[in-house]
Amino acid sequence: MSAPVSASRVALLVLEDGRIFRGEPFGAIGENLGEAVFTTGMTGYQETLTDPSYHRQIVVQTAPQIGNTGWNDEDDESARVQVAGYVVRDPARRPSSWRSRRALGEVLAEQGVVGVAGVDTRAVVRHLRERGAMRAGVFSGDALAPDGDLVERVLASPWMEGADLYGAVTTAEPYVVAAHGEARFRVAALDVGIKSNTPRMLAARGIEVHVLPADTSIDQIVDLGADGFFVSNGPGDPATADVPVALTRAVLERGIPTFGICFGNQILARALGRGTYKMRYGHRGINIPVVEHATGRVAITSQNHGFAVEGEAGERFDTPFGPAVITHTCPNDGCVEGLAGLDFPAFSVQFHPEAAAGPHDAADLFDRFVDLMAAHPAPRL
Template identity: 85%
Template sequence: MTGNTALLVLEDGRIFRGESFGAVGESLGEAVFTTGMTGYQETLTDPSYHRQIVLQTAPQIGNTGWNTEDDESARIQVAGYVVRDPSRRASNWRSTSSLEDALRTQGVVGVAGIDTRAAVRHLRERGAMRAGVFSGPSLAPDESLVERVRQSPSMEGADLYGAVTTEKAYVVPAVGERRFVVAALDVGIKFNTPRMLAARGVEVHVLPADTAIEAIDELRPDGFFLANGPGDPATADGPVALTQQVLQRRIPLFGICFGNQILGRALGRGTYKLRYGHRGINIPVIEHATGRVAITSQNHGFAVAGEAGERFRTPYGNAQITHTCPNDGCVEGLAGIDFPAFSVQYHPEAAAGPHDAADLFDRFVTLMAEHPVGYGGAAGVPLPGAVPAGTDRPADAGPIDAGLPEPERVEVERPVLDPGPAPTVSNDGRPLDTVDADAEAPTGPFPVVAPSGSEPDPLTAPFSDVEDALVRRRPGDDDPSDPAGTAHAGGVAGRSGPVTDRPWPPPRPDDEPPTTHGDATAQPRQEDR
């Protein structure tokens, strides 16, 4: 840190003052927070954070510095960075520079030393909002900075995926034998996603966001992948139209994060903005078909509208909401029932985060194996009654779901745990058929043996008796009006009965000399004070 003043300014007028961290200047975006305690390099380079000012809830950031291996895109994507206590020293065998050096080199304006707990609580109560980070020559009177923030564009209606997509298509080759070819639409894809597919024998063709269906037909892929990305999914008309054309061709489809929202809109679902979003690496998700809970990595501020287990009709067949978040009921997954497509709102590729959901890539591989693409180039084989994307349905065509079976709400059946065989012996080891039903039940897994002396046996006596013997009351602890402790002499604070008649504190032997500390004046012992 330089020691220069830096400000985090929120659109509602709240201002947090700290020190400059990283580049000096001005940056505007949406203020959001992430709860991950690790993986700050992956967070900073995640394209889904484009045009967002990220607050880290973890108090100390930067301990492991910056390396050349953990980037999830070609550059840092966040608009600004806010931390409480940046590490003064980077310590990791892979580190090539400090976090602040990386921020400064790539021109990312940051602020450190603010109370991030207060800032996060403010965003939780008020919601994610427009914000700005200002330092150096960009500093101005508070009213001027607040007005500058309020004039910046909102995240609602923001068309951002075009700013992070690849300019040219590229190929990530399969590791080992090539089993399948996948066309991945880059609306903000992370580097680790093609790696996860390649490790399963998939050759990944990463395509720009404005790719047309003719390019997909020419490639003839075994599957289609919708990546994560930034911005409002309501602006993604091009990717939604392309997804509808892919669904008409029955190409197996898998989407994550922004891709889940694109698939949802392609199926006719609405999307909406969350109050403050899901951003972190410990967010639970329920898969309703199995009841399984996965701890997931997430980064999204928008969601698909729907309810847990809901089935609905689409032009391509029935579909279902398959996953939700137990924290707030947010939709976390969709799947086609009559067509080969599914998506999740979270990040199975992690980077950073847990690997609970990595098997979704295996499911995608299985889906491609079970549904080989049988279309004839650009001609396609759409589902009966499907309407090509971008065309109007004739007025006399009848309802869009004509001929589809009536969907039923799915009831999740929880597994019943088998308690196992009934016990044959009692807690004290006797066969159950010899136990006296009227006898007093033992108080624990082992019989309690009464101590023979005046002090309880710490191995067998109840803990409360041992505690009474070890924790002795000091006079006046529980009754200020009885400083001598005569009412409960020898008792334990909070208890009425005496434990022992030994005084507290224990007397010092007459022949013990006073405690001295070098040449200092003799000092009383701690217990005598």
């Protein structure tokens, strides 16, 4: 349970440009620094809070009422809440769901996550859309430092651009998620911030999933006898992910079918020689359209990324492994949402086909990975 909130306690969201939003404490009392971003999802706050891709980010929830369904024991995407802070307008006073086991505020307090409630989140989002995602701090307590001092603390915090964060969320030890029924394939899944639902989606298709730490070597992949290689979502700047990029290149050199999601899309792109860049405010939510150019099909997708791959819709480009193509883009802003090898077995998407809170328009990409492994058996050395 969170500590009782006294009448004198206040909570602040402080942005690096000096804008301050005042509210009430929600969750733990204290302070934390991170990057302020917003998510447009109307549902799925539990999956959002436990998504490792949100590590070191202060999440502003655009949906006004949060916590109505409480917190259950099934929907976590990792072992803990990952966000650096949480900003909401109207937290539920009492959750109502047969699946709920505790209130959202209790979980935030237990895990030391500083939140701010009672904020006009529409104003915050408009500010971030106009100025871009930026460094920020959440502060709560009985007696806070002067506003100017808090802004200085935020300005002294590190930027997200250049942040090397995947090592903070990867698994310490390998583990296996068994296939449902008879195992058809064995996949080495590189954990640079993997969500719990991803191995479940793979296992449901008869895949034995070996989830591996981010510093796994190519020899370990080969010794595993993997039929495929998967690169997960994760936090931070892909330009810092030299070790996963090098491993992905080594996997491609050996002709092992490869599939990447989100951060994995950026890692594959960099392994192919493409650049990445920091977006103005990113894509975060469960209502973002994506066009697949080969078919013209539009999928509504779940996304969470502040970096993107350089390129344009339908662009073909040369790589050390053969030609590749930009397969998907977002019609809202032209952002690259997927790429694939034309003569080598690899593809990736920027969005989340494993989306536990929905939508499920893109779940068939896991079937495509199965088809890719069937059509291109990994060489045995």
